[in-house]
Amino acid sequence: xxxxxxxxxxxxxxxxxxxxxxxxxxxxxxxxxxxxxxxxxxxxxxxxxxxxxxxxxxxxxxxxxxxxxxxxxxxxxxxxxxxxxxxxxxxxxxxxxxxxxxxxxxxxxxxxxxxxxxxxxxxxxxxxxxxxxxxxxxxxxxxxxxxxxxxxxxxxxxxxxxxxxxxxxxxxxxxxxxxxxxxxxxxxxxxxxxxxxxxxxxxxxxxxxxxxxxxxxxxxxxxxxxxxxxxxxxxxxxxxxxxxxxxxxxxxxxxxxxxxxxxxxxxxxxxxxxxx
Ligand SMILES: [Zn+2]
Numbered sequence: 001x002x003x004x005x006x007x008x009x010x011x012x013x014x015x016x017x018x019x020x021x022x023x024x025x026x027x028x029x030x031x032x033x034x035x036x037x038x039x040x041x042x043x044x045x046x047x048x049x050x051x052x053x054x055x056x057x058x059x060x061x062x063x064x065x066x067x068x069x070x071x072x073x074x075x076x077x078x079x080x081x082x083x084x085x086x087x088x089x090x091x092x093x094x095x096x097x098x099x100x101x102x103x104x105x106x107x108x109x110x111x112x113x114x115x116x117x118x119x120x121x122x123x124x125x126x127x128x129x130x131x132x133x134x135x136x137x138x139x140x141x142x143x144x145x146x147x148x149x150x151x152x153x154x155x156x157x158x159x160x161x162x163x164x165x166x167x168x169x170x171x172x173x174x175x176x177x178x179x180x181x182x183x184x185x186x187x188x189x190x191x192x193x194x195x196x197x198x199x200x201x202x203x204x205x206x207x208x209x210x211x212x213x214x215x216x217x218x219x220x221x222x223x224x225x226x227x228x229x230x231x232x233x234x235x236x237x238x239x240x241x242x243x244x245x246x247x248x249x250x251x252x253x254x255x256x257x258x259x260x261x262x263x264x265x266x267x268x269x270x271x272x273x274x275x276x
Contacts, residue, residue: 004122006086008114015097024093031086033118050240050264056256070095073236078106080239101183101207127247138258141250149248152231159211164227182228185209
């Protein structure tokens with residue numbers, strides 16, 4: 001299918017924000033072909049594009065005219081994986097709800113709303129040549145491919161999560177399933193510091209994997225869950241390119257800041273071509 005897709009109907013989710021602990025309601029609604037994925041809060045429309053990112057500490061925050069929406073990455077990943085190019089996302093609160101800490105509940109809501117093809121061809125950003133893009137502690141390797149493939153390599157010092165790498169083609173249902181169910185994670189020491197600073201109020205041991213120096217504070221759903229979550233974050237941040245990507249991306253020691261910088265660079269430097 002080369003037509004843009006939107007949601008067939010509106011669906012609503014409610015939950016608690018991961019960082020703020022605030023109760024939040026989100027309405028996912030159909031949007032016209034070519035409008036893209038757009039957040040709306042307090043009447044302000046904020047396109048889900050890299051140039052609208054205002055903060056990348058702990059999560060990805062979009063903003064415009066002083067209005068912000070935090071923690072957009074898991075929903076954006078779910079929309080990208082479902083092939084939803086156009087959607088209006090109305091947020092009643094400061095950030096998106098944490099839900100399961102992953103993207104399965106977002107995907108279930110999208111599937112329940114249904115997906116509707118529209119009368120316009122979608123925009124494809126083609127990666128034309130292999131590229132090696134270092135960025136601080138992170139590195140990206142890009143290569144041409146017919147479809148989008150995303151890989152994440154993590155190396156977390158003083159934990160058991162050393163030199164782990166996962167990923168694959170995002171249109172492979174087995175890869176998408178791994179991405180969607182991978183919960184967020186953090187270091188035990190970081191989680192304590194965040195909560196002392198009034199952050200991560202909506203986090204719980206059901207919605208986050210906590211790494212200790214010699215293992216895990218709570219069970220993982222399956223091995224490599226933290227690396228898969230890093231790949232999920234990468235998919236969500238690459239959604240900020242605002243086009244479907246034809247090519248492979250490997251992020252080594254990635255994070256939201258570097259992911260978003262890559263998305264902005266792809267928008268600036270490589271341009272977009274309409275798929276015939
Ligand atoms: Zn995440």
